[in-house]
Amino acid sequence: MINTIEKNIETQPSLNTEEMILNMGPQHPSTHGVLRLELLLEGEIVKKVTPHLGYLHRCFEKHAEVMTYPQVIPYTDRMDYLASMYNEFGYAITVEKLLDIKVPERVEYIRVIMGELQRIASHLVALGTYGADIGAMTPFLFCFRDREKILSLFELTCGARLLYNYIWVGGVSHDLHPDFIRLAKEFIHYFRPKVVELNDLLTNNKIFIERTANVGILPADVAINYGVTGPMLRGSGMKWDLRRNDPYSVYDKFDFNIPVGEGLMGTVGDSWDRYYVRILEMEESLKILEQALAQIPEGDVSSAIPKRVKPPVGEVYGRVENPRGELGYYIISDGSVNPFRVKVRAPSFVNLSVMNELCKGHMVADVVAILGSIDIVLGEVDR
Amino acid sequence: MKTSEEIYNLLKEKFNNKIIELTSAASVEPFIVVDPLIIHEVCFYLRDDNDLQFNSLMNLSGVDNANGEKKPEVDGSITISGGTLSVVYHLESTELKHKVILKVFTPRENPEVQSVSxxxxxxxxxxxxxxxLIGINFLNHPDLRRILMPYDWEAGHPLRKDYKNPEFYHGMKVPY
Structure with a gap:
């Protein structure tokens, strides 16, 4: 029997099958939201991926044009809902650039602390759901358990767990709670061993490595040409982080490393590298947090908040290193209280555009592994 | 590392009158205005020249300048005729660590800009x-389809300043 099959294969030089189109999504657990991928398959090999977006499109940019500058902040929360603090952070410093105001040192420190806590929280979701996509459910639960602790810190500060409206133009809405610094230090102490635990559980797991190493390799020059930023670009071995390369706020005062992908399990720029960069980044964020919590000065957090935000005629492009990459705001002011145009350069949107390049030639099952390693948030892709 | 002015002079030398002006005011980051039908060539030069090496496009935004003639309608909305739309390019060189902003202006009635994809x-x-969202037509773009709005959206381009919401979309009431 076996012999006849082998004979058959030999007599047919190529086993070309018909091309087939397969729809993945919009309701597919691995797309982390509503994204439809149109896969052009030949057998089980992916020849082309066409993402179809827009299922969550709310036209944030149109909303922003009829709001005053401070009223836009809650809308920015709802773009990248896993990193709301950082969206506000980016928007606030862009408008401050337009207004040409300087905020008190304490505010800058609070923003950095919130931003880095948010980065850890966001990476925890990215790593946990990535494990879940590939079939490891336990790390997902562990990650969410730890993320809850960060969300509780946010709740203590501003009353909200997900959508904060905390970082305002010129300041922050509330000063830190008297217990905050103690609890944040406790969290750092608690979280360090959890990273090791996650490494044991998932990072060095044989099955996980088999599924992710050498899958979806992204060379650095392709990444730059596609505008890919954040952990994805660093996973490709490029040392590029806006906190270091174009410092904003008080990031130039802290000592931290920029981890890059080294191809430890396969090739530089594969899915495992992108995953591991996020793990290392959480440790760097802990370092920044420790320094910021130790150095934070006293001061008034609301002294620089303008009574009325009415910037002069002009335009500005401000950018920050969001957990997913370069988050840019291009704001045009016509001198009124409403922005004339707000364009958001969303990191997920740009990172997702490289999907076709990554998936070509891989199996269908690898599409899930690649999509998870990009770490998209559909609220931000569609805005 | 070059300033916008040096880059402007280099471009002016190479493309002479197709590079229109360098604008810099106190509250505006300086930008270079380029002819929309030569932007492709200019961008290739900016990317590949050894002294410039703009290997990264940070952001590309379409803008409705709403500088045409505004005519109020009966229902309170406005219609704009004439004027310009523009596209803004924020470029950066990760090698030489400099940035530049390019802008093209194109007529609102027939907005055509070369694609740099x-x-x-x-x-x-x-x-x-x-x-x-704005309705700018990019020439030679490989796949110019709608991306955020539904593919069969017929009511125009929402980020135009005179956009009006349609009453129905496939028989569904829009402002629900």
């Missing part, structure tokens, strides 16, 4: 977005 692949989706 083969210079930076990143521009592909940004240009689709500008086409979708």
């Amino acid at each position: 083969d210079v930076w692949r990143c521009a592909d989706w940004h240009e689709r977005e500008a086409y979708d």
